[in-house]
Amino acid sequence: MAMTLRLSPDQDRALTLLAEAQGSSKHEAAVRAIVTAAARLLNDAAVADLARDVIPGHAELESRIRRTRG
Template sequence: MAMTLRLTDEQDAALTRLANAQGISKNEAATRAIEEKAARISREVEVRRLTREAIEQYGPLLDRLAQ
């Protein structure tokens, strides 16, 4: 699907620097940045979920060990 991305001059300059540093097109740099951010958010959500589960499961035991 085609999409137009509107950027400020500063954002375009940052995207250009990012693309040049990686030796890729600005389109590829934008695509990779989006995919990397989405993956990072997914990992953070999963870590929070696992942390909540661990606290629920092991919280009472850790409280007893702390005493």
């Protein structure tokens, strides 16, 4: 699927630096960043779900942390 990605100059510079660090194109760097972020988010969600089931009181602790970040 084709998609146009509009970036600010600062975002474009960050993507350029990321691509250079990876030795890849900006397209490949963007794709890798998306996949990495999605995997981390899904893994974090799975860990949080497991913690809610396994650690007594985790839900209350998580709720308190979220309120303080608020």
